[in-house]
Amino acid sequence: MGAIKSLLALNADRAHDELWIGLRHGGAERWHWSLADKDFYQEGERNYRNFRNNGGRFAAQRNIQWDLKTGGTFWFVCYDGNRQGGDRYVLVRLSTTWTNAQSYCRSHHTDLVSIRNSTENQAVAEATVGLTVWIGLFKDAWYWSDGRYSSLRLWDQHAVGGNFPQSCAVMTSHLSGRWSQRSCDELHPFLCTCTRKWVLKVKVRSEDRQELNDPAMKTAILKQTQQLLNVASLSDHHKIAWKTNSDGQVFTKEQCPEEDGDI
Known part of the structure; x- marks a missing residue:
């Protein structure tokens, strides 16, 4: 509602x-x-x-x-x-x-x-x-x-x-x-649906990139993100999905600038 x-x-x-x-x-x-x-x-x-x-x-x-x-x-x-x-x-x-x-x-x-x-x-x-x-x-x-x-x-x-x-x-x-x-022939003002796409970058700390790209892990992270939207009463207005990289994966390694480790 x-x-x-x-x-x-x-x-x-x-x-x-x-x-x-x-x-x-x-x-x-x-x-x-x-x-x-x-x-x-x-x-x-x-x-x-x-x-x-x-x-x-x-x-x-x-x-x-x-x-x-x-x-x-x-x-x-x-x-x-x-x-x-x-x-x-x-x-x-x-x-x-x-x-x-x-x-x-x-x-x-x-x-x-x-x-x-x-x-x-x-x-x-x-x-x-x-x-x-x-x-x-x-x-x-x-x-x-x-x-x-x-x-x-x-x-x-x-x-x-x-x-x-x-x-x-x-x-x-x-x-x-x-x-x-x-x-349907009556005249009334009307409401339109406008679609806008946003890209949200998520950083996750892990030792294993393949683990993060496991389908079950990706689904779990996406579900947690959706729950946050639900709490904010945004679930009726937003649909979320992973955006894949050129290699077909979602998560890629980045070197953390302030310490040795993978993100």
């Missing part, structure tokens, strides 16, 4: 209440998890499914299988990233729509629950004791204009009921940055 706050800051005086963002309706529908954090999922985990039937836009779990619903009201399960073990799965005994369940989980916990594998599927089933409950899987046909994949949806709960022949999305200032559907 840090990116939303940054965008709202660009329009702090609310000179324009509605601003175009790069989300447009069209193409084939795809399944998404409500929790959009890409670091939450390992390879293949976004695609875990255990459907019992077909035909709906929202998934509800009953025992270990998932029923697809077009609507209705059910209890739901939130995921809370600040808890451990089975306590991360919070059964909310409130019968409501999928959209309202999502808003509740985001306000009181982390998000509606994602189920990434059979082990988690069993754990959620045990927490719900055979009830039919909303989980965080939904299907839509919204795409980002830059081609990037993101399941983040921040709709205003009253703004997603209607469909236009050509539907686009605006960020609405008076709704704290939540999104609304608008006809």
Whole structure:
């Protein structure tokens, strides 16, 4: 949500209440998890499914299988990233729509629950004791204009009921940055994405250059750097990768000027 706050800051005086963002309706529908954090999922985990039937836009779990619903009201399960073990799965005994369940989980916990594998599927089933409950899987046909994949949806709960022949999305200032559907033929100010590349030189002290260039070591150093960006709330805006030298390596030896040793 840090990116939303940054965008709202660009329009702090609310000179324009509605601003175009790069989300447009069209193409084939795809399944998404409500929790959009890409670091939450390992390879293949976004695609875990255990459907019992077909035909709906929202998934509800009953025992270990998932029923697809077009609507209705059910209890739901939130995921809370600040808890451990089975306590991360919070059964909310409130019968409501999928959209309202999502808003509740985001306000009181982390998000509606994602189920990434059979082990988690069993754990959620045990927490719900055979009830039919909303989980965080939904299907839509919204795409980002830059081609990037993101399941983040921040709709205003009253703004997603209607469909236009050509539907686009605006960020609405008076709704704290939540999104609304608008006809693509309307006129609104808009926000652009600007890409800027920075080169950051890292010096690491080691006796063995080959050790530093080992793929596992490079991955570990890159991961630590990414964690620093996360702490600074920059992860939504920055992607980092190693830049290789002409010899195909990342790290090269340099003689330290003030002492004998390699860097």
